[in-house]
Amino acid sequence: MTAAALKVAAPPSDALVDYLEAQERKGLLRFLTCGSVDDGKSTLIGRLLYDAKLLFEDQLATLERESRRIGTAGDDIDFALLVDGLEAEREQGITIDVAYRFFATSARKFIVADTPGHEQYTRNMVTGASTADLAILLVDARHGIRAQTRRHAFLASLLGVRHLVLAINKIDLVDYSAVRFREIAAEFEAMAGKFRFESRVAIPISARFGDNVSSRSAAMPWYDGPTLIGHLETVPVDDDRAEKPFRFPVQWVNRPNLDFRGFSGTIASGTVRPGDRIAVAASGRTTTVARIVTADGDLAEARAGAAVTLTLADEVDISRGDVLAPATARPEVSDQVSATLVWMADQPLLPGRPYLLKIGGRTVTASVTAIKYRIDINSAFEHLAARDLKLNEIAVCNLALSGPIAFDAYEVNRATGAFILIDRLTNATVGAGTLSFGLRRATNIHWQALDVTKESRAAQKGQKPAVVCFTGLSGSGKSSIANIVERKLQAEGRHTMLLDGDNVRHGLNRDLGFTEVDRVENIRRVGEVARLFVEAGLIVLVSFISPFRAERRLARELAGDDTFIEVFVDTPVDVCRARDVKGLYARADAGLIRNFTGVDSPYEAPENPEIRLDTTAADPEKLADDLIALLRERGVLG
């Protein structure tokens, strides 16, 4: 026992106990603020912190000093400086990232997500909205409803934010005009009716001078609604998650010794008690909850939000990523789903390209099989056709997953219907999505088991099947070398097949062009064909520019890592251009061919090819021999 721990023994005073208990009972409201640049978001949040007496003397002193130095509110305190945190943005005078602020009133605690209103920052707003129960949409009373306002209302509704407040700010600049306020409020009502909010309220405020923020404004006797804080303190926050069916995504298997095997996680929705009959969603296996274990002792009941560890009556195979649910009310399980995607990366989303999808504790590979339509949030939310998705675009898509996931529709359960997409090379979070429904039940579909296998087919030919994939710029020498290699292998009595980029484009891929989207689909199809040839026991030579790492990786995975041999035909672009066997570079340079790799379309060189052939150092015959030597070394040639 330490000295510190002993000191707790002195009882706290009654007043303090009362105060602390009141703190404990306070509800929490998470909300976000959104609006266009300069509508006054930062000023409003600064004002809320100030009114909540959250500022310490040293912070106030800094604020006053900085207001004089770089403020934009004349001699007054510039509240925006309180929250414009990062140096870079302070210099540019804009807010560029989501920030979280904390304050409390006597009735509630609040977490505010401050999301910047710059056009291109849809992704920040979506991030802030994902955890918010209420959105404050700011408009400048002088400008009224703008395209941004509609867009933000749409996004808030898409992310399932329940309550909306239209804060008509800078009302001081329109002489506290009731007419102007009603005009804007009416225009908003006409548009917001389409969205699914539980409540909508319009409040006239001045963030800078504090009117109707925490106290009623004397300048607006005509307004009889609540103050902004008054509304935030009373809007319902009762959590209906506990009323929904029990969902428990397993995060971590707790196995400290042979006698204890627990499944740790946070209850996403519903309630659980020992004795409850539950099922593992994906496998369908059922069992009974034995104990609800916590460091503070076992519980008789636990509800949504609680981080607990469950032990079960039977030894059931369960691992991270599984979802436990009542045997009688299970989530959907599918490996093909319909979802609404928000794209958050500079590189566009390409259908067919594999990404990682994370939902709860489960991560699977996912690719978009079809973009059903893109939603144009800049106009009337029309449905547009799309071949790819760019930064901040939103679309309804079908996704195919490498394995089944358990989920509920986002509309029904926010906690089990959301996912993020992760780039497989950079590991960046590139997208977010909400699930609608499964396109088929994965549990019913099984692979047809075959008696004759690729091994037996290959053994018959006295070889090991392989995919030898040549990648390099146009004119690098891929096809010449591939040709020589195939000729030599055949002379040895090997069974081969050569897939040439140009040739395939005359047949199987006749419908594809050279955009990024089409290139991805091109490689996907060739990958599938190569896989079939591998199944047939052949040595498959694939000669394609295949400029993107992600697709080459997909091809590698389709073939299986042990059968895939990547050959980087490394010829610098100026050498290819000088050779220009087909006259293509000249035409691309003249602008006659678009999306030409190495000219106006990127080539991502392989990082770890199995072999690199330098065509400036040796002739094709020699390079072909080098490659065949590698094949022999790897046991491909038996």
Add this chain to the structure above:
Amino acid sequence: MAIDRYSHLKRLEDESIHILREVVAEVSNPVMLYSIGKDSAVMLHLARKAFFPGRLPFPLLHVDTTWKFRDMIAFRDETARRIGAELIVHTNPDGLAQNINPFDHGSSFYTHIMKTEALKQALDKYGFDAAFGGARRDEEKSRAKERILSFRDANHGWDPKNQRPELWNLYNGRVRAGESIRAFPLSNWTELDIWQYILAEDIPIVPLYFAAERPVVERDGQLIMVDDDRFRLRPGEVPQNRRVRFRTLGCYPLTSAVDSDATTLADIVAEMLVVRTSERAGRLIDHDEAGSMEKKKREGYF
């Protein structure tokens, strides 16, 4: 005073446990930065709950500048022993060899060498791909934008423009070789929450948080404790015994004390409710210039 199962503190506790478990499940070699203060005490307590009845699935790392309060070091060793945790202590050997200290080298250079560089060395040495830290978003402006999982490149650099969006409670802890994650399970706690939780859960903390007679000098308006004889007194300075305590703990020559009579946790909370200066005012390192914390973060300070 146990905490109610549906209370505000419980909600914070649940969220932190979720984060701790998620990071441990996603990365291969996590560590917890244990800086001995009250936030670390809470974070460690939460971690023990998260993996109960199992042991902590990671070691604790303390970056020792050699200028910590003696009471902190004693408390650190006692804590590790009490809970049976593996404790790694790292000091920058180059800084040590060159005797980098807060008196000769100025707080900002000293901090850079003995904290920032030392931390990077330790993370690299053991190949940790995730480090838990006890930072809170309410501490300082640049922290308000910090993610719960903050991504650092192979040089430990923090690029505010290159952080991953964090939606719902879905955290992305994936990194490539050399890159790492700093995870902040206490992101959504406020200073008051921390004290309330310590009170409710009876969490042991360093005695320096409680008022006692201590030898201090008043320097540039701050009370600095003379913790050992390495302290360099300026001409005319004579240590005086004053009843003081610390609101935040760091290197003793850089941490200022406040006059106080608070000898119990309840007193501390009561005092906290009426104070008028923010806790970081007690850390001399932040006073250099506005935005200084952000600069330190870009360089890899926690």
